Amino acid sequence: MAEIHLKNIAHSYTATPTTPEDYALKALDHVWEDGGAYALLGPSGCGKTTLLNIISGLLTPSKGQVLFGDEDVTTRDTAHRNIAQVFQFPVIYDTMTVRGNLEFPLKNRGLNQTAIDARVEEIAAMLGLTERLQERASNLSADAKQIISLGRGLVRSDVNAILFDEPLTVIDPHKKWELRSKLKELHRQFGFTMVYVTHDQTEALTFADKVVVMYEGEVVQIGTPEELFETPAHTFVGYFIGSPGMNILRATVEGRTATIGKSKIPLSIDYGILGSSGIEIGIRPEFLKLTEGDMATVNAVEDLGRHKIVRLTFEGHNIAALLPECENVPTGSVGLAFDPARTLVYADSHLTKGAN
Amino acid sequence: MVALELDHITVKANDEPWLTDVSARFEPGVFNVLLGPTLAGKTTLLRVMAGLDAPTSGALSLHGKDLTGVPVKKRSIAFVYQQFINYPSLSVYDNIASPLKVAGGAKAQISARVEKIAELLSITPMLNRKPLELSGGQQQRVALARALVKEADLVLLDEPLANLDYKLREELRAELPKLFAETGSVVVYATTEPEEALMLGGHITLMHEGRIIQDGPTPNVYREPENLLAARTFSDPPLNSVGAHMKAGEIRLVGLTEGTKAPAGLADGAYQIGFRAHHLRINKPAGPALAVKAKIAVTEITGSESFIHVDALSERWTALTHGVHPYAAGEQVILYIDPGDCLFFGPDGKRVEAR
Numbered sequence: 023m024a025e026i027h028l029k030n031i032a033h034s035y036t037a038t039p040t041t042p043e044d045y046a047l048k049a050l051d052h053v054w055e056d057g058g059a060y061a062l063l064g065p066s067g068c069g070k071t072t073l074l075n076i077i078s079g080l081l082t083p084s085k086g087q088v089l090f091g092d093e094d095v096t097t098r099d100t101a102h103r104n105i106a107q108v109f110q111f112p113v114i115y116d117t118m119t120v121r122g123n124l125e126f127p128l129k130n131r132g133l134n135q136t137a138i139d140a141r142v143e144e145i146a147a148m149l150g151l152t153e154r155l156q157e158r159a160s161n162l163s164a165d166a167k168q169i170i171s172l173g174r175g176l177v178r179s180d181v182n183a184i185l186f187d188e189p190l191t192v193i194d195p196h197k198k199w200e201l202r203s204k205l206k207e208l209h210r211q212f213g214f215t216m217v218y219v220t221h222d223q224t225e226a227l228t229f230a231d232k233v234v235v236m237y238e239g240e241v242v243q244i245g246t247p248e249e250l251f252e253t254p255a256h257t258f259v260g261y262f263i264g265s266p267g268m269n270i271l272r273a274t275v276e277g278r279t280a281t282i283g284k285s286k287i288p289l290s291i292d293y294g295i296l297g298s299s300g301i302e303i304g305i306r307p308e309f310l311k312l313t314e315g316d317m318a319t320v321n322a323v324e325d326l327g328r329h330k331i332v333r334l335t336f337e338g339h340n341i342a343a344l345l346p347e348c349e350n351v352p353t354g355s356v357g358l359a360f361d362p363a364r365t366l367v368y369a370d371s372h373l374t375k376g377a378n
Numbered sequence: 379m380v381a382l383e384l385d386h387i388t389v390k391a392n393d394e395p396w397l398t399d400v401s402a403r404f405e406p407g408v409f410n411v412l413l414g415p416t417l418a419g420k421t422t423l424l425r426v427m428a429g430l431d432a433p434t435s436g437a438l439s440l441h442g443k444d445l446t447g448v449p450v451k452k453r454s455i456a457f458v459y460q461q462f463i464n465y466p467s468l469s470v471y472d473n474i475a476s477p478l479k480v481a482g483g484a485k486a487q488i489s490a491r492v493e494k495i496a497e498l499l500s501i502t503p504m505l506n507r508k509p510l511e512l513s514g515g516q517q518q519r520v521a522l523a524r525a526l527v528k529e530a531d532l533v534l535l536d537e538p539l540a541n542l543d544y545k546l547r548e549e550l551r552a553e554l555p556k557l558f559a560e561t562g563s564v565v566v567y568a569t570t571e572p573e574e575a576l577m578l579g580g581h582i583t584l585m586h587e588g589r590i591i592q593d594g595p596t597p598n599v600y601r602e603p604e605n606l607l608a609a610r611t612f613s614d615p616p617l618n619s620v621g622a623h624m625k626a627g628e629i630r631l632v633g634l635t636e637g638t639k640a641p642a643g644l645a646d647g648a649y650q651i652g653f654r655a656h657h658l659r660i661n662k663p664a665g666p667a668l669a670v671k672a673k674i675a676v677t678e679i680t681g682s683e684s685f686i687h688v689d690a691l692s693e694r695w696t697a698l699t700h701g702v703h704p705y706a707a708g709e710q711v712i713l714y715i716d717p718g719d720c721l722f723f724g725p726d727g728k729r730v731e732a733r
């Protein structure tokens with residue numbers, strides 16, 4: 023195992039890129055720590071698959087180097103990078119048994135049969151496949167096949183990294199829980215470097231120690247789930263993480279007050295005077311409380327079981343607030359209480375701390 | 379009354395039952411959700427409704443008219459699948475207009491309708507492009523627009539959002555019930571995800587192994603499942619459960635010596651209790667509570683919430699709680715259950731109502 027250093031890389035699918043828009047992946051310098059669990063999260067077209075393909079060796083970046091430990095592997099193909107990959111759909115040999123499939127990557131590495139058996143049985147036990155080792159793979163359901171694909175990815179203990187590309191797409195929701203916690207347990211036990219690509223925020227946030235959020239070819243924030251939730255560095259992160267996403271409202275900010283239409287919102291720090299264009303405030307639905315008053319109008323309430331989403335109109339904006347399961351929902355006009363410590367200010371989409 | 383009625387529908391393939399004795403009624407003006415895991419029979423049921431598969435026995439009717447033997451072509455239906463299906467060689471405009479052209483509408487009318495629907499689905503700027511030039515979310519909007527424009531009697535949606543990005547799904551989930559509410563069509567939407575079903579609201583039909591296990595208004599079915607199977611089907615994360623004994627107004631979990639005050643109205647005896655992940659608490663609630671020692675298996679943190687998977691009383695449970703709680707694997711904790719949050723199931727699996 024080794025740390026992976028993406029050194030000043032960038033990638034364009036056009037032969038002679040001229041403008042920043044020509045780059046599917048904009049300039050990036052990042053070290054994936056040895057043994058870290060990372061998720062690459064973003065909407066389709068954000069560049070996350072490009073980034074994964076650069077790590078795996080399917081793509082050579084137009085600029086920069088890929089280092090595994092001290093070794094430069096930039097021009098090496100996938101087979102010579104010593105990595106394991108798990109894809110969106112099962113990749114297994116239908117003619118082999120479950121055992122045969124799990125053994126295959128180890129046999130290729132020339133391990134002796136005793137070591138192979140021990141390892142295969144360990145992985146099979148972990149994935150609940152022990153009883154099925156002798157079954158022929160072709161008879162299994164799609165999600166059982168995908169579990170074997172996961173097993174094949176995890177079976178080698180000498181890989182530099184394991185790369186997962188949306189591995190749980192074909193799995194039933196109930197099973198997803200189980201497999202996600204299994205992957206997490208496996209990561210804890212074996213300390214592989216894992217990179218997991220997904221567009222699903224729950225999957226990314228629950229799997230990873232560090233989440234890399236991508237937007238339009240750029241990494242907009244790398245952080246723990248807590249950091250992404252509490253202090254999004256970019257309005258896109260605020261919108262994309264959280265369900266519903268952060269309420270982002272155009273405002274003017276002076277000192278400790280934000281003004282939206284006729285409403286004044288208190289802020290926790292003194293921002294001085296911020297330029298009048300491109301200033302927005304962001305508050306998560308979780309930190310917006312409904313009170314008595316007539317600042318906003320309730321449009322709809324969605325009962326999600328463990329909490330309710332209240333949809334409101336406030337100064338011409340559509341916003342959302344979250345209420346606990348047992349709380350009653352007011353109708354018509356309501357007041358809004360913004361938690362000052364949780365009300366953030368953005369200038370040209372980037373988080374700003376103002377003067378202090 | 380305009381409604382789709384299914385009367386004792388059974389479908390068998392090679393003697394294997396795919397649907398067993400399905401009777402149900404789907405009304406227009408309500409968003410009808412079919413919820414169940416894969417292989418529960420949702421797609422088969424939709425195909426029977428569409429006329430793509432014939433029932434082995436039973437009948438179905440729309441507007442009180444028997445539909446059972448009517449071929450697909452003669453039925454007024456729109457079907458949207460998980461995979462985006464559009465005509466690749468036609469522009470987005472022509473894709474949406476195609477059902478109206480087939481029906482032989484006047485050109486001006488067709489264009490007015492197409493433009494209105496395109497506006498509703500925010501695809502107006504793409505009307506002159508080809509479907510394959512669009513993102514997945516936009517392609518599925520085109521397929522949905524074609525289903526909407528048709529104003530079919532019956533609109534069938536089979537996991538239409540499953541292949542879309544998370545955020546797009548969130549937006550379309552909020553929009554879809556509103557879009558279809560005003561059409562007068564009978565709308566049936568199949569999903570495997572309990573959370574999606576809750577967001578869509580409306581009327582829910584729970585399915586399991588080819589049978590209907592419960593139906594009713596979505597929030598009611600969520601809070602008052604008729605039996606353990608229905609409660610399990612409609613829980614994500616999975617329902618936590620354990621055996622319990624009720625005696626003289628006290629509830630005690632199997633494997634624990636200490637009990638607490640039971641909710642009123644429950645007879646003495648053995649029960650299976652079920653409680654959802656957000657009702658397994660890390661802090662002691664104010665009222666009566668059962669305290670259970672648990673060992674942390676894994677903690678998953680989303681930033682706003684923590685999913686804490688634990689082993690307790692020989693069961694695997696999940697607690698879902700607000701905030702960030704990074705418990706380490708192997709750590710021993712005490713978790714609390716308020717009996718007032720619990721669902722009680724008798725030995726036959728049926729839910730027993732507490733007062």
